[in-house]
Amino acid sequence: MNQLVAFDFESHHVRIVPDVHGEPWFVAKDVAAALEYRMASDMTRMLADDEKGYANVRTPGGEQEVSIISEPGLYRATFASRPQSDEKAEKVERFRRWVTHTVLPSIRKTGSYTAPGAPSPQPLPAMPPPLQVQVLAHLEVARTLASFVPGLKPELAAACALDAIHQDTGLTMEPHRRGLPSAAEPPARLNATQLGQKLGLSARKMNLRLAACSLQRRNEREEWELTDAGREYAEAVPFSRNGHSAYQLLWRPEVLGVLEDAARSSAISVGLG
Structure with a gap:
């Protein structure tokens, strides 16, 4: 007992x-x-x-x-x-x-x-105090991202935090990672540039088309964020670059069908007009 x-x-x-x-x-x-x-x-x-x-x-x-x-x-x-x-x-x-x-x-x-x-x-x-500070800092970042980034799934934020802890401290996170999604290869993989390449559009025009389809919108910081409709096709995925943490919108391939349907509907409307 x-x-x-x-x-x-x-x-x-x-x-x-x-x-x-x-x-x-x-x-x-x-x-x-x-x-x-x-x-x-x-x-x-x-x-x-x-x-x-x-x-x-x-x-x-x-x-x-x-x-x-x-x-x-x-x-x-x-x-x-x-x-x-x-x-x-x-x-x-x-x-x-x-x-x-x-x-x-x-x-x-x-x-x-x-x-x-x-x-x-x-x-x-x-746990040595320096490691405590590093571990808790990563968990706090994950918690903040999960609370404030529209479309970011909490379990994905947690997975990214555990991966970051392992990279930063060398501590083994595998027992904690079981059951969480893969942060390195989330189900949604295509950014705006990659989507645009599939439809012959630049990243800027692709972002505008996604916005026109009500799948994303600009927030007060002039960053793209997912709408409720967009969350069905994309995820907000945290990443770190040059020491700064941010997030990016990654889309599943199924969104291409939505974009193509919208383009056809628009062409038909123009033709009828």
Whole structure:
């Protein structure tokens, strides 16, 4: 049996139990309550098999089997959460920051579980402070991109963050990457230049045609962003260039049919006119 340690998040107790390797696992019921899922099963069904499980733990009422999720599973659950109101969205944001800025850094820094009332700290491998800063910085960038970039899927932002962590620190991210999409080869692969080459158009004219078909639009920063219709055919994919992070719109080949249909309709209208 394992000893539970509870950390307090606002009005919620989030209990954590270490596995045989000392890695933290979170009680699914507690995380689901903090993220306002209707039931813990609504959250755990989206997780990969190696991101969830069960543990026998000691409780005041005796031994109990509880559903638990791993650290990667918790990241996936928070990124995938879709709050229905601004108030709930703010709560999810506070929970994300609490986990990444308070709970996990505390565990990594001290090398043990230290919470009020914890009878015997369980040792964990400590992560050197410089690595903590790098890892948390990448996760924060992914969280920000997923929150503010229209069309960027949270799981793709998380995948890109894990790849960036591996490249930046050399830490093995493969166990965390399982079940997430390939950041290097997303399903949508064609940028505006490549689309234009297929139709004999420049990148500028292709962007204008995509906009004319209501698939993308200019935002206040004069950048192209996806419309609701465009999200069916493209993804906003984060990338890094010359030390600066940004995103690009990559399209699936199916969008060519939409563009060609629009061009034919336009030609027919001109002919009839």
